[in-house]
Amino acid sequence: MIPAAFDYTAPESVADAITALGSDSEEIKVLAGGQSLIPVLRLRLAAPTLLVDIGRIRELGGITDEGNTLVIGAMTTHAEMADSELVKEHASLLAKAVETVADPQVRHRGTLGGALVHADPAGDLLAPILALDAELVVAGADGERTVAAADFFEDMFTTTVGENEILTRIRIPKHTGWGSHYEKFTRVAQQWSIIAVGVTLKVDGGVISQAKVGLTNMSSTPIRASAVEQALVGQAPTADTASRAAAVAAEGTNPPTDTNGDANYRRHLAKVLTGRAVQAAVSG
């Protein structure tokens, strides 16, 4: 289908973009890679009157090393993250999750900022960002504010980013030397997660010293599997530990029921996949 008519502007700075978002057009939308927004427009689920294309804003791109923190610009594409040595080294869970997103075409257009603001509960980058304790920098008319990933996602397709705001960059504390794995369950190769489990953990002296686990599509927002994390920390990285941790993976979840499976099945899958993800994370 063809989208409803809209005006279009492509500012070259964040400041100009914020100004454009504050203009008096009836309904304004930010356009990033367009991999979610364009389908929405074509299906006429939304009919904005103005699109603010942030694709030409240089300051929104790039992956930089800032000491203990990795900073990823909101317009960084999935493909750029998948290819980035910095991401692979310091946030390997994100690098692994990104490889499971869609196909190469989509990965070359879709952006981290777009995926996060879109906040699809079945989106694959949300849980890793949550698990990695990232901070998200949001710019608006009054300047910038920083939001913890734990406070960023409010509901399905809903974040704290306001109508006149732009997500500018994602700050991820380095998880250098952590093992990780993103276990995604789908029926066909190119599909959103029925559910997925992202695990990253650190093994010191034969013991799991830290563990972070995020679940995809197990609730209306990505969630942390705190019970799993607790069951892992302080334990030896054995199959036994993995299965004990897996047993509590569905705690505190509220998964959807749809054509791919009911909530009960998803809870079961969360346990199975958590066990597998932990085992894989331990060995890599």
Add this chain to the structure above:
Amino acid sequence: MTGLKVELLTDMGAYLGLVTPGIPILGAFMFNAIYKFPAYRFVCTNVFTNKNWTDAYRGAGRPEATFAIERLMDELAAEVGVDPMEIRERNWIKHDEFPFSTVAGLEYDSGNYEAATAKAKELFGYDALRAEQKQRREAGDTVQLGIGISTFTEMCGLAPSRVLGALSYGAGGWEHASIRMLPSGKVEVITGSSAHGQGHETAWSQIVADRLGVSFDDIEVLHGDTQISPRGLDTYGSRSLTVGGMAVIAAADKVIEKAKPIAAHLLEANSDDLEFSAGKFNVKGTNSSVGLTDLALAVFAAHNLPDGAEPSLDAEATFDPDNFSFPHGTHLCAVEVDTETGEAKIRNYTCVDDIGKVVNPLIVEGQVHGGLVQGIAQALFEEAVYDDSGTLVTGSFVDYLVPSAADLPNFTTDRTESPSTTNVLGVKGVGEAGTIASTPAVVNAVVDAVRHLGINDIEMPCSPHRIWTALQTASSGADTPRTKTMVDDDVNPSHNAQVSGTDAGDGSAAAQGSNGQGGLA
């Protein structure tokens, strides 16, 4: 096996399409398949509902029949405790029993189920896979192995017009072709069996090149536009080669017939002394000859023709087949089922099809591969799901799952050759073979992987959720329902389509984040 009773209840959807209720009726001839049932009864009730209307889809009627009988053969084997291949072997028509009149009233002209099966088993490594299956069962592996068989046949090459008439079908089953011999030496072949990707242009050119002894490159196949090709029926029912191709051959033979007296005249010989081969009329026992393309120019000039001869070599023919075409084959599928997640993955797929003689092996290979994917997709992925009020919830490709190459194994394909005796080329149809054969092979494999756990049916598509649910039910000691839906699909589209508005009101609300930044995809 002493008899087969089929009671078919079919959901036609909301409207009467081209042949809507005719599809299950076509299947009526095929439930007995390759087996020697002494008795057969078929009762069919077609019900119109408020769902999407239905019509012919690759295989039309035969996939349903083949699915039923091939699933049943596996259940029968389990019931009597023999290998599912053995029960088939015991009951199928032996190769020396052809031609064979079936209990459904068809005459199968040729076939060799033994040969196709022997070849398929060897390529597949049937015995080794059975041994591995046994091992995994004994070890209680998380991932179990299942082997699925489908020794299918089908009726295609639609169809003898008389039979269609008896079935109250609206049209006949003939096909038309004409050939124009241009003065340039080029040949135009006009076919009513219009290709939409099946490669008729190539196959028809091969046939005419062989028949008329002209160069493949000098032939042009025209079709599609009714100003060029006014007579013809269709490309469907795996009929193009066995019906349309025979019309092409008949037209080519008429060209030769028309050319012969003119050749005799130019060679100053008696027609009876001429033989036609490799594009030339030759006076037997001499070096005196004239080529068909030279004749085409001479006829165009028309300066020196026998008295009363029509100055044209062009010819047309309409062909109505005497019988259907009965391709068959043995399809073997190995599936691995992850008993923890319920996921079924195809490990190998081997098929040996017998479609008689082959005009173009590459085209045949393409048809087989495409057909397999379509049938496998039905077994594992594709499903039109409706909610309680009859609303389609799988209305986009986000929810209606279509596999890509990444979801499928490399296929092992091969052929045996039992030429058809009902057409001059000895060919059979192949367009629907893969779709008809593969669905039961896959579902049989899935069920076979978990049969020892107390499961004897899983409704297709065998989604991970359905397989897992069947495993749960079986391990709880409850009887697995034999044919009924095992999974109470509390139907919702997956997240995306839910947003994309199967229910417009809700959908747009969900698509909008409170901040107006929401959306979908």
